Amino acid sequence: MIKHKDHFHGSDLEKIEQIYGIKKENIISFSANVNPLGISPKLREGIKEQIDCITTYPDRDYVQLRQCIANYCSTEVENIIVGNGSTELISLFIQIQQPKKALILGPTYSEYEREIALCGGKTIYYPLREENDFVLDPAHFISKLSEDIDMLIICNPNNPTGTAINVHDMRLILDACKESDIFVMVDETYVEFAENVKEISAVSLTRTYTNIAILRGTSKFFAAPGLRLGYAICSNSDLMQIMNQRKDPWSINSIAVIAGTLMFTDEDYIQETRDLIKSERDRLFKLFDESTRFKPYKPQGNFMLLKILEDGITSGDLFDRCIRQGLMIRDCSTFPYLDEKYIRICFMNPEDNTKLASLLLG
Structure with missing residues (x-):
């Protein structure tokens, strides 16, 4: 470690x-x-008008919020799960997957390793190299994947290097991980800031790959870290069912629900x-x-x-x-x-x- x-x-x-x-x-x-x-100005004004939302419980299944997120991400509502910040969902995915050995692209955010350690797992790093300007060499990286690895964690774009893996290379990585039965968790916290989001985001790949989960939040792009609203996109229905069973009920409060329905539509x-x-x-x-x-x-x-x-x-x-x-x-x-x-x-x-x-x- x-x-x-x-x-x-x-x-x-x-x-x-x-x-x-x-x-x-x-x-x-x-x-x-x-x-x-x-x-978002739309959020600022909308919250004032709908502040009475806190007098009732939010919808336990967050259908309206999940539909807004699905529309925003161009994906299916059944592939969306929401959480108390992306941190809650990162923890849940790791707790459920229980990786004995996880591979992380580094340097990167330290919370991934912490969560794996809390679940009794071991973390190894694949270092992005300065001589390559911290840009991943997909062929070399794939050659280092092995069947004793249970989980791969990628921050894309990566923090702190700012470099990113495009969709073509991510597909190659997913194919290799599928062969070795490796589950891939991609943290897309910063992807919405990218000039060409569709060339970097792996959301489109969730339609054909069930060994990937994408994590996002509203803290950075929507400037709302105190809202604690995150979401994940995954088409593995069995895994999503377990996630929903394990997740605490009403972990998203009524204000965050209203906020989500407003901010994701503020074009x-x-x-x-x-x-x-x-x-x-x-x-x-x-x-x-x-x-x-x-x-x-x-x-x-x-x-x-x-x-x-x-x-x-x-x-x-x-x-x-x-x-x-x-x-x-x-x-x-x-x-x-x-x-x-x-x-x-x-x-x-x-x-x-x-x-x-x-x-x-x-």
Whole structure:
């Protein structure tokens, strides 16, 4: 098992406030990877009008919410299950699958390994290589799959590298996993920020593969981490039946149900988000790519991994420099296979992005 160091999470603003003496409301978090537009206007107004929803229990089967998600994702309603954030569903899938040995693409989010360990399983990592700009070589990866692996976990686009696996390569991986009876869990938390969602998202593959489950949430793209609304897409009816039997009833509250039916249909907000992130992603990648101080890795989501090229400067140094100006970046030395030469920034509003870029590049 890889040892994970402590770090400041994007939500740890109270801890930052205590250590640095900066009021949390004055901190711009480039670490949380949350949509800078804030919540959907349609959601903001709709919740006010429907606040009385909390006087009744939500539909136990969440039919209307699941139908909205199915329409949004272009899939079938029977393949949708909702949960208290994607974290609940990740836990459930792992608890039910009970993998003795799981393979994870790294560096990545540490919660997967934690859940596997809690279920008594062992985790091994397949490292994305810096010499390949952290882009997966599907043929080499598939050659490392074996029948003693029970589960494969992929974050796509991957956090923190920002790289992604396209649908063609994901199909090859699924075919190989099917031969070795490996269940594949794909975390698509950041896929909605991608320029070409359909080229990266594996939702279309759930129609023909039953050995895959896709996890998504509303924390990042819809800027609603406090709502705790997540969902999974899987066409394995037996597995979905077990999931529904094991899941706590009413784990999604009435406000989250209403919120979901509103935000997933706010097409103007969805398009505005994608336009903003694409524009800032292209602009900031070009800025850092032209610098001699950093090497940026081509991002597919709403954040970018940067390698520090200057001698004598560490990720901790840059974190400290930025936070003292009220700008919180992610020190990536805590991720497996990364060291103190890597930081991650997410794309915020243009003015804030320019301020951060000037501080890092100036």
